[in-house]
Amino acid sequence: xxxPTTSAHLIEEWLEASAAERGTANSSLxxxxxSARCWADFLAGRGKTIVQASRADFTDYLGHLxxxxxxxxxxxxxxxxxxxxxRFLLAEELVEIDPTSxxxxxxxxxxxxxVLSMSEVDRLVETAHAQARDETVGLYRQAGYARRAALFEIxxxxxxxxxxxxxxxxxAIASGTRSMIVTGKGGKDRLVPLHDRAIEAVAFWWRxxxxxxxxxxxxxxxxxxxxATALSRQSALAEIKEAAVAAGIPNxxxxxxxxxxxxxxxxxxxxxxxxxxxxxxxGHADLGTTEIYLHTDMSRTAAMVxxxxxxxxxxxxxx
Numbered sequence: 001x002x003x004p005t006t007s008a009h010l011i012e013e014w015l016e017a018s019a020a021e022r023g024t025a026n027s028s029l030x031x032x033x034x035s036a037r038c039w040a041d042f043l044a045g046r047g048k049t050i051v052q053a054s055r056a057d058f059t060d061y062l063g064h065l066x067x068x069x070x071x072x073x074x075x076x077x078x079x080x081x082x083x084x085x086x087r088f089l090l091a092e093e094l095v096e097i098d099p100t101s102x103x104x105x106x107x108x109x110x111x112x113x114x115v116l117s118m119s120e121v122d123r124l125v126e127t128a129h130a131q132a133r134d135e136t137v138g139l140y141r142q143a144g145y146a147r148r149a150a151l152f153e154i155x156x157x158x159x160x161x162x163x164x165x166x167x168x169x170x171x172a173i174a175s176g177t178r179s180m181i182v183t184g185k186g187g188k189d190r191l192v193p194l195h196d197r198a199i200e201a202v203a204f205w206w207r208x209x210x211x212x213x214x215x216x217x218x219x220x221x222x223x224x225x226x227x228a229t230a231l232s233r234q235s236a237l238a239e240i241k242e243a244a245v246a247a248g249i250p251n252x253x254x255x256x257x258x259x260x261x262x263x264x265x266x267x268x269x270x271x272x273x274x275x276x277x278x279x280x281x282x283g284h285a286d287l288g289t290t291e292i293y294l295h296t297d298m299s300r301t302a303a304m305v306x307x308x309x310x311x312x313x314x315x316x317x318x319x
Contacts, residue, residue, distance in 0.1 A: 002068065008040070014084075039085070150198075155264070
């Protein structure tokens with residue numbers, strides 16, 4: 001019996017077996033085919049076919065995928081496809097070795113969140129407030145700017161997710177209170193303290209919304225035209241990017257409502273807040289999720305070593 005040796009034929013034989021033995025759907029087969037072809041194309045660039053692939057080829061392929069900055073899910077899927085393909089080929093004696101065996105999973109470095117500096121957050125929020133005070137733009141636009149300033153203040157004061165902010169019921173911020181109840185993931189409520197600036201910004205936004213005739217009894221953040229419609233996440237994203245441009249923040253495309261959440265946590269940590277307390281305010285179920293902010297707080301670590309280490313005041317010895 002003649003065994004196919006070209007990469008394309010080997011891939012098709014594997015797919016036919018998968019369809020026959022496992023009943024794999026056609027849509028899934030096409031996804032597997034594309035991922036297997038990526039592997040075959042990589043090998044072809046080295047003048048090899050799948051039959052000739054070595055373990056070194058496979059580890060280099062994983063490095064090639066990582067260098068393309070693909071998501072972990074995509075790399076994991078392509079790795080699984082290649083492993084499945086070669087296990088089948090080895091079982092069918094169509095190849096002599098499985099190049100994917102004994103290759104440990106790649107550990108990609110954890111990407112740290114980009115964090116806005118305190119001065120950048122100040123510029124962003126102050127720009128929003130300056131626009132909200134501009135009466136020359138007309139009541140409709142001024143109310144929109146006031147809503148923007150209030151949104152930024154709430155996000156930075158509380159660290160809440162933007163999805164939580166746009167769904168805040170009007171009753172969440174009661175008159176005379178300095179805190180609010182936030183419903184997070186899994187329907188869990190948490191009490192979040194607010195500072196005066198955030199409370200005043202919301203009150204100003206509500207006054208302008210009432211003056212325009214759209215003050216909502218349902219939502220904290222709503223359409224300026226229609227109080228029955230909550231502000232959308234897409235609109236909140238557009239608002240903060242527009243404000244970042246107006247504030248002159250470098251690379252405004254990197255600024256998002258979620259960056260204010262990161263800034264909230266990182267800046268609190270830099271100023272001495274307890275990580276467990278930050279976890280509670282962020283609504284993280286796992287402290288490990290919160291601990292990523294430890295890695296972004298290098299300025300605090302450097303200052304601690306500089307100011308507190310007992311050997312730091314000793315002159316260095318001559319080399």
